Amino acid sequence: MKVTMVGISGSGKTAYMSALYETLGDAGQNEAGFYIAPRSVQQFDKAILSVGDFSRFSLADKLKWPDGTQQTTVWPFTVYHNSRPVTYFDWIDYRGGILTEITDTTDTQEAPDMVRSEITDLASHIELSNAVILVADAFVLTYYPNIKEARHRSGARRIHEIFTTYSRIYPNRNLIFVIMLTKADTVDDKWKTDNYAPLIERGLEVFNQMVSLQKQNPSWEGCIVPVSAVGEGNVHRSVTPTEDIKHPFRSEDKIVGFPQPVNAEHVLFYCLGQTLKQMREEAGKSIRQREKELSEILKQAGLVNKIWSLIMRKPDAESIARAILEEKNKDYEILSQFETHIEPLLGKALERVRQIK
Structure with a gap:
């Protein structure tokens, strides 16, 4: 299972990793009983990828x-529930600058080797990912009254370009x-009323293209959720307007209280819960297909079939049915591994995220 996180520089991807560590890592405590821990694997063979030390993110x-x-960076994790392993997943954190380079580079052959390699890897990882997390700075979304400028400044426009292409291919x-x-x-504060409802509406407006793409693709599942790495009142932000059109303001955030992340775990719960749900549906389809094949083959079974198969030196219907039954049992086994964890994960996620319909 792969989860890829994408956002421009400064959007809060690394701070989110800190929040994830505090809520679900070694130091994390949560009522749902889930936690994650890095698993030991070999590094990818590309120089730009590395397995990091999760604990260094502690705020x-x-x-x-x-x-x-x-x-x-690629983070290989194991998800546990009440100390029992549930599933494995790779968390892929792309440096923010790659979003700018992937859309600004008109010809990847002219890009530096490292950038070209990263662009290729990003496309491959998105292609292979079960879930993607699209990261946008909520302050940037609300700072600019012009919606087009908010899309541009937040990176939503570049994200739209990538996933419009993905949808087409x-x-x-x-x-x-x-x-x-x-x-x-x-x-x-005006964006925080009613559990951040105005902020969520603003986010849906900024990411309107992703909303449209989901409506066009019935197999897509999406949600939106506000997140804080430290929680209300634990950061003091100072904002200074500038006369630089490229950077209209400078901000400085100082941690002034003990970090208490908000909604961090719900993002991951949604990704994993929906992925396991899709896996369950695929396993169910496979089981039903094998049952249909089994029924058809057993109709052909009988003494004449056995004799004919012996003459032709081909498997008889009963042998084929047994093989299909073994495959069916494997599907049941895979399904049973995560069946009981789907509803707890999704149920917890849906307490805070808003699904996009």
Whole structure:
């Protein structure tokens, strides 16, 4: 299972990893009984990929922000529920600058080797991902009154370009996506009323193309959720307007209270729960297909079939049926491994996320 996180530089991807560590990592405590831990695997053979040290993201230990993602990193995790392993997944965190380069580079052959390699890897990982997390800074979404400027400044426009192409190339492929509005604690109070309802509506307006793409693709499942790495009142933000059209404001965030992340775990719960749900549906289809094949083959079974098969040196209907039954049992076995975890994951996620219909 693969989950890929994509957002421009400064959108809060690395801070979200901190929130994930505090809520679901070694230090995390949550009522649902789920937690994640890195699993030991060999590194990818490409220089731009590395397996990081999850614990270095702890905000509670240092009370300062971690360094931003300078190098695309793959985090191999195991999900546990009440200390029992549920599933494995790879969490892929792309450096923010790649979003700019992938859309600004008109000819990838002219790009530097490292950039070209990252663009290729990003496309491959999105193609192979079960779920993608689209990261946008909630403060940026609300700072600019012009919706087109908000799309541009937040990276939504570039994300739209990528997934419009994805939809065109893979029209029938399943895709789970989460629009994650980071730094939700820094927006003006008017955006926070009714559990951030105005902020969510603004996010849907900014990401309107993703909403449209989901309506065009019945196999897509999407949601939107505001997230804070530290929680309300635990950061002091100072904003200074500038006269630079490229960077209209400068902001500085200082942690002033003990971090208490908001909604961080629900993003991952949605990704994993929906993916397991899709796997269950695929396994169910496979089982039903094998049952149909089994029924047809057993109709052909009998003494004449056995004799004819012996003469032709081909498997008889009963042998084929036994083989199909073995495959069916394997499907049941796979299904039973995660069946009981789907509803707890999705149920917890849906407490906070808003599904996109």
